[in-house]
Amino acid sequence: MCAETSLLASVSHLKISRSGMKAFQKVGQFLKPTTRMIQLFGIHATKAKITISENNLQDLQKGKYIDAAPGMSQGYVILCLDEARVLGLGLCVNGRISTQISRKALRESMIGGEKRCSPGKR
Amino acid sequence: MTEQANSVPFEQYSDIIPDFSAFQKSLRKPLPPHLRINTLKATPELVLSTLREHGAALQKSVVDNETLFSVPDLVSPGNTLEYFMGHIHPQALTSCLVSLALAPGKGSLVLDLCAAPGGKTSHLAQLMGNTGLIVANELYRNRHIPLGNTLTRLGVLNAVVTAYQAQEFPLKQRFDFIVADVPCSGEGRFRKSRSDYTYRETREKALLPDLQKKILLRAYDLLQPGGRIIYATCTYNPAENEAVVAHLLRERDAGLFPLDIDFASERGLFRWKDTTYGKELEKTLRFYPHRVDSVGFFLAGIGRPC
Numbered sequence: 001m002c003a004e005t006s007l008l009a010s011v012s013h014l015k016i017s018r019s020g021m022k023a024f025q026k027v028g029q030f031l032k033p034t035t036r037m038i039q040l041f042g043i044h045a046t047k048a049k050i051t052i053s054e055n056n057l058q059d060l061q062k063g064k065y066i067d068a069a070p071g072m073s074q075g076y077v078i079l080c081l082d083e084a085r086v087l088g089l090g091l092c093v094n095g096r097i098s099t100q101i102s103r104k105a106l107r108e109s110m111i112g113g114e115k116r117c118s119p120g121k122r
Numbered sequence: 123m124t125e126q127a128n129s130v131p132f133e134q135y136s137d138i139i140p141d142f143s144a145f146q147k148s149l150r151k152p153l154p155p156h157l158r159i160n161t162l163k164a165t166p167e168l169v170l171s172t173l174r175e176h177g178a179a180l181q182k183s184v185v186d187n188e189t190l191f192s193v194p195d196l197v198s199p200g201n202t203l204e205y206f207m208g209h210i211h212p213q214a215l216t217s218c219l220v221s222l223a224l225a226p227g228k229g230s231l232v233l234d235l236c237a238a239p240g241g242k243t244s245h246l247a248q249l250m251g252n253t254g255l256i257v258a259n260e261l262y263r264n265r266h267i268p269l270g271n272t273l274t275r276l277g278v279l280n281a282v283v284t285a286y287q288a289q290e291f292p293l294k295q296r297f298d299f300i301v302a303d304v305p306c307s308g309e310g311r312f313r314k315s316r317s318d319y320t321y322r323e324t325r326e327k328a329l330l331p332d333l334q335k336k337i338l339l340r341a342y343d344l345l346q347p348g349g350r351i352i353y354a355t356c357t358y359n360p361a362e363n364e365a366v367v368a369h370l371l372r373e374r375d376a377g378l379f380p381l382d383i384d385f386a387s388e389r390g391l392f393r394w395k396d397t398t399y400g401k402e403l404e405k406t407l408r409f410y411p412h413r414v415d416s417v418g419f420f421l422a423g424i425g426r427p428c
Contacts, residue, residue, distance in 0.1 A: 007231055007255035011282065013294045014257065017266060018283040021274050039207055040163060040277040054203070084168050085207060106206045 032076070035088035035101055042078040042086035049078045050090065050097065057087065058111045060099035068092045076100070131312060135358050138391060139410055148412035149313055156215040156416060157199045158241075159189040162248050162277040164209035172204060183215050185384050189248075190218055192415065208275045213241040216310075216356070216409045216419035220301060221245035223381045223421055224352045230298040232256045235288040235341055238265035240272030242301055247278040256281040259291060289336035293343060302341040303354040304334045304366075310356035310411070310418025334366045342374050342426065350379065351424040356417050358408070360394040363420040367406060368399040370424065378405040379423040386413040390422070 008019075023037040042049070056066050057079070068077075072092050079087040079099070089100040131149060136142045159169045166188040173180060173193070183190040192215070199205060199212040220242050226232050228250050234243045237258035246256055258281045260269055266283055273281055286292065288304070307327045334355070341351050353370075355362050367390075370376050390406030392399055406422040 008282070010231060010295050011255065011257055014282075014284050014286075014292060016282045017263070017285055018270055020279050020281070021277070034274075036208070036274045036277065040279075081203075084164065085172075085203075085209075087203075087207065106203075107201070110201055110203050110206050 038078055038088050039086050045078050051080050054111050061108055065096040065098050068095050068097050144412040145410055154192055154415055155196055155199050156192050157210045158213050158218055160208055160211055160276050162252055169209050208277055215416035217241055219383055220352050220354045221249055223383055224299050226250050226299040228253045230254045232299045233297040234258050234301045236303050238269040240269040244272055244276040244278050247280055252279045254280055257284055259284045259286055261287055289340050291340055296346040297344055298346050298349050300341045300345055300351045302338055302351055304337050306355035306357040306362050307359055308356055309358050331361045334362055335369045338366055338370050342376055345426045347426055348428040349426050353422040355420045358418055360391055364391050364399040364403045367422045377425050378402050379425045380405050381407050381421055381423045
């Protein structure tokens, strides 16, 4: 995905090693949105969105499941902390949600705000 | 310990660095954490309220700029949820001034000649609102990984990456705006408290001015008439700063434009030791750590006549 494609023609003589942002990756026969694409555009989604707490997120990143809202359809869901803070993708199967966010990109130490500030300076 | 740590670092610049003892004192302090709020993915209000909720005290770094902050008590800005979500980017304050000084217009064609690790490229994209096109050039392919990670994490959609030698970047297309943040001796990053950083005079460093001159000449040849370049280094060495710009002014019809940055800076040198660079060089800016509480930096704004 790359903005202003009309300008790309002006640099067509260059050897490009990478362009724009990877929006999807192929998983089997399905296309799965990337975390970064969801973070950028998930804010505009109107369905398949679930708001979770930082505690829920911590559990998910440890490999645990959280319960889906009753009636939530199976498949990918967008995990958010609130309306404006989109985290990435989860997968809803049989009423349970697991995370699809890489543990390398979102380390456990990143979750839980208070410990990020040096003590005594708050 | 470095050889410089036991002596007086940068003594050779004692005649050009104002308040040299305060400068020396600043080298004993660690580099303070600064961050840039990435408006491609979040609003300043959202980020400020979240970080403040978590107890971080943020201080505005530049008057009239809502995105640049120092966060003295945030242990590691890169280890936060805001970092993961791409809402913030830890970046030296003086490094942020490059994109602000260039001020690329929306929809323009921009070249970042030495782009990794991507802080300035993503800042340019932010200022352009993800419009236009940025060619982020980085010679070393192993640096394309951190460059790519930075660009995707921060939601940059208007960049392509190339791997040319900056001084030999193909001349076919001219650009509206160019960043030449060239390889330099990195003197401005030196801190006595950083055990992972050593400052030494090496033979390689002596070769840098020649490379920098070649890169800046090429940058100028790639510039559209009416276009602008920011030449930047994080070093105090006049041979890598004013001398390189003076060389360009001798070789091409380039002009310097005054940099409109409301931030503690000193004028560039028009003369040092036995070398005269020219009065014009006073339009360039020098930033010292004891004045800006960040990395030492040099900026020159270069324009091509229409």
